[in-house]
Amino acid sequence: MARKSSRSLSGLLAVGLGVWVILAAFPFLWMAIISVRVPVDAFSVPPQLLAPFTLENYYELWVVDQFYVKFFNSAIVTLGVLCVSLSIGCLAGYALSRYEGNLGFWLLMVALVFRALPHSTLLPGYQLAFAELGIWNRYETLIIVLVAINQPFTIWMLRSFFANIPKDLDEAALVDGCTRTGAFFRVIVPVMWPGIVTTGLFSFLLAYNDFLISSQLMNADKQTMTAALSAYINADDDAYKLMQGIAGAVSVTIPLIFLVLFFQRQLVSGLVQGAVKG
Amino acid sequence: MRLKTLIGFVLPSVVAMILLIALPLVGVIGLSLWNSYTKTEMVRVEQSTPTGKIIRTQPRPVLDETGKPVKVWEFYGLKNFLSVLDVDGMERAFAADRSTNPVTGAPQSWPERMGGVWGDIANLSFWGALSFTLIYTAITTPLVLIFGFLIALGVHAVVKPLKGPLIFASLLPFVITPVVGALSIKWLFLDNAVITVMLQSLGFGKIYFLQNAFTTGFLVILYGLWHVVPFAFIVLYAGLQTVPQDAVEAAVVDGASRWQSVRYVIMPHLAPLFSFVTLIHIMDAYRVFEPILVFSAGQGASSLQYLTYYLLNGEQNFHKASAAALLTVVGILLLLIPLILRTWRTHREGA
Known part of the structure; x- marks a missing residue:
């Protein structure tokens, strides 16, 4: 009796997990499949599993529409955000993990509120200020805005990583005559890389995936890949444009697939870190 | 660590947040209390047309010495807020005569009248956004927890070589x-796309998913689940690794069924993680944006974040957009203040 119920349970388990994997992956698979078809085959009735292969959509998008420009924009913005955000976030996160007074607590709480803020709330302010200052449509502007929006999360995450590094380590260095800054660079920096990598992954995702801010602050020639997709959101009536949009969406997805492939463990540990300390 | 050292270390980060989060918020408060427009004057213009000359007056922006259009600022007080909250529309919704059905003319019962008031209010953009956000949160939160937990239990039980690929796919x-995720789902549900066509051939009839309010709302919720269930799964799965095995075995020895050991041993152990996932999900549900832009452009399903975006880009009124933004901030504060106060109490006891 017991064995029978356990066998039917494992059958249920296999079916359930199978259904979940299909649900999770199907939108990606189908998007990739139809991106290498001509429009008639991509949206044929009835849908076809096999259809003639073509790279026409990718050619149109990358070569004719110069999507590579958006790729470089994405690379510049994402790398810029990553470097600045981690540098200033490390300093703050370290200090907050070692300071015990109330100021540190309230800084973290304000950061929590900032982290929960929908990004659109800041846009009217940016529109006014950046137009007045004449710094609209510049890489530096977008990078520093994304860094600032990213900071609350970065600080929280790095702080919890630093909190796991024993205090004795840097205190021993202080006793030996190091300054705080010296202790940070000589003792903490060499052992903090796992935390940096994990936090960096999430900073990367935030900058790379951002649509709202990037599409609002940059004009067409400086748009990131993600923001450039806005041109294809309502292209359902124009079959060729729609197909380019699909090729674009697949292009944006590919780096993320590699990211998960190489950094699966760090991504999981980052999510868990947030849960345990958050 | 001394206060001075702390300040030195956090300075760059804090300056960035003050300049680009706190100051813009202050600016938004200012914008929401004022109104501005470009000063115009009426000028007479002569136009030659094939039938002769026409003289007409048309508005033209007034320019200052430097050649820039002159902007007029006017203090508006709470008017922008009242216009976002659509107080007039609310009054109309409540004042409308609902004793009979507007279409059939049949007398209406009280529940029907209440439904009419609710329907009219939900048609106003702010209240529509708020009500969809509430519906979205109420439907997705329990489903995210349930599906996330079931998948976590499943992956926990599966043989080791399968765990990696399952986590990868999730x-x-x-x-x-x-945006890409929402688009990839939208492309499955276009009028001639794969799922729509398959549903039709299975006898469900032709469903125009993107044409009506109910189905676009459904798609936004579907996308939300697809996007967030993996998060709940990963967190709960990690939690499952920390459940003490002896406790589970002891429960089984004591005669607990599989369900009982899940319900009375595992779930209490994971309780903090359930509330963590709930909190994060409610915060995210409050700022849903991309799927609404992708699926419906605000018809049928909307959020406060989308409303601000629309006021800014569609109506081009950044004073009204600022008012909507501030109302959103109030919501976030209401959500977070109890949590912050609780953390403050534990912090003080710990110190």
Whole structure:
């Protein structure tokens, strides 16, 4: 009796997990499949599993529409955000993990509120200020805005990583005559890389995936890949444009697939870190 | 660590947040209390047309010495807020005569009249956004927890070589660019796309998913689940690794069924993680944006974040957009203040 119920349970388990994997992956698979078809085959009735292969959509998008420009924009913005955000976030996160007074607590709480803020709330302010200052449509502007929006999360995450590094380590260095800054660079920096990598992954995702801010602050020639997709959101009536949009969406997805492939463990540990300390 | 050292270390980060989060918020408060427009004057213009000359007057922006259009600022007080909250529309919704059905003319019962008031209010953009956000949160939160927990239990029980691929497949919908994720689902539900066509051939009839309010709302919710369930799964799965095995075995020895050991041993152990996932999900549900832009452009399903975006880009009124933004901030504060106060109490006791 017991064995029978356990066998039917494992059958249920296999079916359930199978259904979940299909649900999770199907939108990606189908998007990739139809991106290498001509429009008639991509949206044929009835849908076809096999259809003639073509790279026409990718050619149109990358070569004719110069999507590579958006790729470089994405690379510049994402790398810029990553470097600045981690540098200033490390300093703050370290200090907050070692300071015990109330100021540190309230800084973290304000950061929590900032982290929960929908990004659109800041846009009217940016529109006014950046137009007045004449710094609209510049890489530096977008990078520093994304860094600032990213900071609350970065600080929280790095702080919890630093909190796991024993205090004795840097205190021993202080006793030996190091300054705080010296202790940070000589003792903490060499052992903090796992935390940096994990936090960096999430900073990367935030900058790379951002649509709202990037599409609002940059004009067409400086748009990131993600923001450039806005041109294809309502292209359902124009079959060729729609197909380019699909090729674009697949292009944006590919780096993320590699990211998960190489950094699966760090991504999981980052999510868990947030849960345990958050 | 001394206060001075702390300040030195956090300075760059804090300056960035003050300049680009706190100051813009202050600016938004200012914008929401004022109104501005470009000063115009009426000028007479002569136009030659094939039938002769026409003289007409038309508005033209007034320019200052430097050649820039002159902007007029006017203090508006709470008017922008009242216009976002659509107080007039609310009054009309409540004042309308609902004793009979407007179409059939049949007398209406009280529940029907209440439904009419609710329907009219939900048609106003702010209240529509708020009500969809509430519906979205109420439907997705329990489903995210349930599906996330079931998948976590499943992956926990599966043989080791399968765990990696399962986690890989689950992470994809979570890390995907939200616009891309929403588009990839939209492309399954276009009028001649694969799922719509398959549903039709299965006898469900032709469903125009993107044409009506109910189905677009459904798609936004579907996308939300697809995107967030993996997060709940990963967190709960990690939690399952920390459940003490002896406790589970002891429960089984004591005669607990599989369900009982899940319900009375595992779930209490994971309780903090359930509330963590709930909190994060409610915060995210409050700022849903991309799927609404992708699926419906605000018809049928909307959010406060989308409303601000629309006021800014569609109506081009950044004073009204600022008012909507501030109302959103109030909501976030209401959500977070109890949590912050609780953390403050534990912090003080710990110190």
